[in-house]
Structure formats: C-alpha cells, structure tokens
Amino acid sequence: MVKRENERIPVSQQAHVVDKPKDLTNIGGTVSVQINEKKITVPLGTTILEACQLNQIHIPTLCHHPDLCIAGVCRVCVVEVEKMRTLQTACSFPIMSPIKIKTSTEMVRKARRHIIDLLLSEHYGECYSCFRNGNCELQNLAKEYGVDNYTFGHVQSPRYEVDNSSAAVVRDMNKCVLCKRCVRTCIDFQEVGVLEAIDRGHDTHVGTFLDKPLADVVCINCGQCINRCPTAALRANDPSDEIWTAIDDPKKHVVIQTAPSPRAAIGEEFGQEPGKSFTGELNTALRRIGFDRVFDTNFTADLTIMEEGTELLTRLKKALVDKDQSVKLPQFTSCSPGWVKYIEHFYPEYLDYLSTAKSPQQMFGALIKTFYAKEENIDPADIVTVALMPCAAKKFECNRPEMYDSGFKDVDYGLTTREMAKMIREAGIYLPEMPKSQFDDPFGDASGAGLIFGATGGVMEAALRTAYELITGREVPFENLIIEPCRGFEGVKQASVKLENCVEQYKFLEGVELKFVVAHGTANAKIVMEMLKNGELNDVHFVEVMACPGGCLGGGGQPIPTSAEIRKKRAEAIYEEEATLPIRKSHENTHVTYLYEKFLTDGPCGKLSHKLLHTHYVKRGKYIS
Amino acid sequence: MLVLEKNALSEEIESLVNQFGKERSALLQILQAIQRKHKHISDFAQQEVARMMEIHPVEVNSVVSFYSFLCTQPKGRNIVRLCQTISCDMAGKEKVEETVQRELGIKFGQTTKDKRITLEFTNCLGMCDQGPAMLVNEKVYTKLDPETAINILNEIK
The missing domain is CATH 3.10.20.740 (Ubiquitin-like (UB roll))
Structure with a gap:
C-alpha cells in the first residue's frame, strides 16, 4: 500500500x-x-x-x-x-x-588475511565460553583463511565492561568488530535509533546516546541487533541456569509454554533446513529435560483473540451507538512487547489506542498461577513458569512491575529459541529424532488461529475469523479461512471486510466496512503512527503491529542467521501446520470456552479477566536525561 | 536545566534548523552554531536537534563525539589549542606548553576557575613551517615562543 x-x-x-x-x-x-x-x-x-x-x-x-x-x-x-x-x-x-x-589472487588473499588478522587483534576472543562458539562469523572467517597465529596481536583481557543493565539484551563491546550491522539494524532497519558509532579512530565503539546503559535509553528490546551481530557482542540475557536450578529442585513445579514461532525455527539450531515445525518433537524433548507440564501459548493466543476482539467490539459499540467521542479507534494490538515499548517511548500520547489485553505469554503466566494452580491443587509459590519465545523483549515484558497480577511473578523466565536449543543439547537430546507428543491439559491443544500469531498478519487473521463469525453468524468469506490480504511480507498491508446480515446483538454494525491495517517491523510501525497522526487512519478499526520484521517468526530470539528467505520459510511452516489443524477459530477452542465457564465466569473483558488478563502502560517518552 | 532555559534553547535550535534546513548535511552547521554560542552542546540540545531534524539523538551524539571541536561539556569562554603534531613539537612546543600551564595554573585539558580559558591540544593545524602554532578560538598564532604565548593569553578577555 x-x-x-x-x-x-x-x-x-x-x-x-x-x-x-x-x-x-x-x-x-x-x-x-x-x-x-x-x-x-x-x-x-x-x-x-x-x-x-x-x-x-x-x-x-x-x-x-x-x-x-x-x-x-x-x-x-x-x-x-x-x-x-x-x-x-x-x-x-x-x-x-x-x-x-x-x-x-595473491594480493587478494594476503589482503583478506591481513584484514582478518586486524579484526582479530581488536576482538576479545574467548571462544570456549562464548555463546556464539560454532556459529560465529568471525570464527568461520578465521578458519576459512587459516589463521594460525595472531600477526597483529590479540586482546588478552576485556577492555570494556559488559552492559547487562537490560533485562533482554546484553552488550559486550569486547567482542565487537565494528561491522556496524547492529547500527544499521537499529537505525535504518527498525528505526529505533539506540546504537551508533561513538568517538573516532582507535577510540571508536558502538554506543548508545551518551554511552548510557541499555536499560536507560529508548531500546525496545526487539533483539534484532542480536540476530544480525556476526560475533557475540550482542546476546540475549540467558536465564537457563536459573531454569536448570528450578528443574533440579523437586519442590518446584516447572511448567513451560511454547510459542508457535520457536517451534517453526528450532530445527535450524539442529542443522535442519528452515521451514519445518518440530512441535511434537519439542514437547517430548521438553518433558525429557524435566519440565513438569508443557503448554501451548496458542491457548492464550485464542484467549487474546477473545479478549481483544471483545474489547474492539465494545469500542465499536461505544463509537457507533453511544457516539462516544472519547473512544480511541483504531485499536492497536498489544501482543508484541517490543511494539508496546516502542509506542511507550515514541508515541506515548497514543497509548490509549493500544488494546489493554496482555500478550499471550503474560495471560498464560497469570492463568497458570491462579486457575491452573487451583485446578491442580498446587501452591502457586512453588510453580515456576517458563515461556519459550522467539523474542528478546519477552524477557523484559515478564520483568515489568505490572506483571504480578496473580500475586506472584506471572512469568518467571522468558527463554529464547536459541537458549532452548542450548538446553536441549545440554540434556543430550537430538531434537529431530524425538517421538512426537501432545500438549498437556487443562489447556490442551489450541486452534490454528492461535498458531498463526507467529507470522505477521496472523493476529489480524485470527481476530477476523472470530469477529466476523460472532457478528454475522457466518464464516469469514474467504476460501478455506485463509484471509489472503493478511498474509505476505509487505511492510504495511491494508484491507477490509464488509459486515452484512449481522446477528441481532451486533445490528449496529450492519453495513459497516471493517477496515484493518497490518504492519511489521518498527520502521513500518512508524509509518502507521505517522498515518494515524495525519488522520489517515480515521476510518480504520483495527491495526496489528509486530515489532519484528516478519512478525514473531523473525524475532530477536530466533536462530541466527535470519533473512527474508528464512522468514518466508518459517511462515510457510506455520501456515502449513495450521491448515492441518481440526479447529481453526479461537472461539471454537473448547478449552477456552471451558475457562470462561469455570473460571472467568463474567466473560471476556469481565472483572476477573480485567484483573488477570489486562494491563496498563507507562508513558515513557523518548527524552533521556 | 530550567524550563525557561530549555524553551529558549529549543527556540534557538528551531531557528537554526529553519536557517540551515533539515538535510543531514545541515547537521554540522547547526551543531557548530550551537557550539559557538554555548561553548558546548548539551544532552538536551542534542536531542532537540535530533527531534527537529527527524533523526535519532544517538546519530547527533555520534557526530558530536566524532569532532574534537564539538563537545558535550561546558568549557571556558575562550579555547586555546596548542598544536601537538611533530613539526610543532620539534619547533619548541614543549616550552610553550610548560610556560602556558605555569602562567594559567592549569594543565592541558582543564579550564581556569574564572572560566576564561580552556587549554587543549590539537592535531596538525597545517602550520608546520611556522611552528609552534596555537589556535585561540578561531584565530591562528604562529612562530610562538613562551613570551609571545603569554602575551597572547593575557590579551584574551
């Protein structure tokens, strides 16, 4: 568009x-x-x-x-x-x-070797204890060019302090070779603008504004820089040691929820071609590692659709029937913690447009420590919830002070795909050879609508499937439930569905053309926000934004490398898996209905769900002092 | 920083941006204008420039940190830069250096208490044939000896 x-x-x-x-x-x-x-x-x-x-x-x-x-x-x-x-x-x-x-030629080979030697002379290479050991582009180059001695010396001890102020991204400038990929990622690819080269000549280093710690600047924790870094100068904050401790503690009941995107990508960590999902295999592997229960985040993705969809319908009703001018439309999705922090920093005046629904990860955490604890008769204090996410920002999200609605820390640890693969390897498991198994009850299997949350446009597609059917009583008028305008990797997608022959309850929507916009990557989110500022989105009702290019499947916690081609393959894997599922609409998920009957008895957006499943946001602003 | 000061600075930057334009190439001119007037470019000024030019604050910070003649911390009213490159060094820069330090009671890199003078070294001024050379604000003095250097410093207000 x-x-x-x-x-x-x-x-x-x-x-x-x-x-x-x-x-x-x-x-x-x-x-x-x-x-x-x-x-x-x-x-x-x-x-x-x-x-x-x-x-x-x-x-x-x-x-x-x-x-x-x-x-x-x-x-x-x-x-x-x-x-x-x-x-x-x-x-x-x-x-x-x-x-x-x-x-x-001889000149080329010598020059390249010298260049690599020079890069190594600035790089604090502690390869054994480095998380990129075996997947480091500098290491590979050294191997390729047969580096057998350090012609120009080698850094013997760290020169910079490691910045681990951020809950999500750790910066270790000792390993930086100044390729400026992170700078280009942050400034041009994501347009967040946290990292840039500071100082000159030999003193040049990649730094933040005034060299502040990462936690004090406008970093949205998307982790795209981690995925682009050729060495280990950028890495995610790894909680796997704490998780091992919890697993090894017999008193702790450790549960894990897995998001759709890591399942579509984790095979890459085990040498598999991109584009194959390992959902069943992963379930088995997680149980063998020692997780007591394995749940599917898609369950709360379905729940998100119910909550966010209800919120949208409420907003529409207020705007169309009650003619309430204060209602903020379009409603923005709030599943992506990177996007949430982006809008908090850069467009704090538009926070009211954001859905108050928590992300699926946080909803699950709150439910596990309340509903599940009650059903299974476990003290929530003994439950440790881990979330396997494709995302670095999820680590930040689970540490937000707002996320203690169950009375405990709702989600204890966010784990990226890469860290999960490491834990699986550590447990001596070769993932692709695992037998397949199902998710655990009481949350059981989720619908396909939840699964496609992993790809850009997925939330919109899932929401439309449910909203259209609730409003009109009929299935969404797209062949085989595939809402084509939502799919694909175009930066900003726009489409609409006309609502006709609505059921009695939603008669006020008769003839309304439901318009929606889908954007992925914060550079595109910026375009959408500028459109909103200029009043170009006045007739739009729902906007989906994902902070990472391609949606979650291109997240900052996904296997390295990630490129447009790999993202496309991961999306194919997700859509393929989705097409085979028996239930493909969130409201048809029987476990969701059960939850509303048994626990959240006042329905979607009711009192209890507002306490557990909704949140509020912080006006952060972008000024740093 | 007081709100009033901030507002005044914002207005000033706005007029600079209007004068020089929003092109990236205008950034240096804007920064130099701020530096000339305030003797430093504060954190707030950097962020305001970024906001008005629609670039990221860290990009402005990157440019400011790249150039020696732009700085983020306030300096004295006058900046005296002595050339430290080899020709000037061999022509007797060291004697000038010692005398100047003794006269002002500060070391290079420091500012006098009355904020009158900041002493700094600079790299080659292109006056290699007339060394030792010294830059006082935007004026070059060449063929210095300790005596002339002190005379020059004494004339600075």
Missing part, C-alpha cells in the same frame, strides 16, 4: 537491490563481466558480490547482511578489479562497465 523510500539514508548507503529477471538476455541494460576466467552477463548496477553469488563464486563477507543497507566497512570482501589502483570491496562495487574481476 504505502511505498516509501527510506529518505533518511543517503543515496550512497541505500540498500542495493536489483531485480533479477530469469533470462538476463531478454532485458536491456546488461553488462558482461569477466570474473576470474568466467564470462557472465548481469544487469547494470549489480554489485560484484551479487554477481559472484549468482555464479557460485564464494566471497567472504562480514559486515554485509541481506536485510541491511550496504556499509563496506569490514573490507573482508575485497577483490581485484582490473585497471583499479586498489582492491575494491565486492559488496559495494556496482558493475557499470565491462570489467575484469579477480577474486583469488
């Missing part, structure tokens, strides 16, 4: 994307180049790196990332271009004339 160039980035740094037709000879504007001995034809403007990748010529890269704009700062990708005096960086050299390129 909205096509917007990122005007902030200087032209020279804009992401370089050249559409590549299948048959290159069919279009004009191609150029023939010779790479090593091979003659190839590429569209004008293709970078040397892209040309080489298309032709199976390997060029090492470090600062280059497919999601980010070109930087050309690490120099690892240098190649020899004929008639050029110096070596050129392949990633930032657009081919505009028939040139001759050599990718493996």
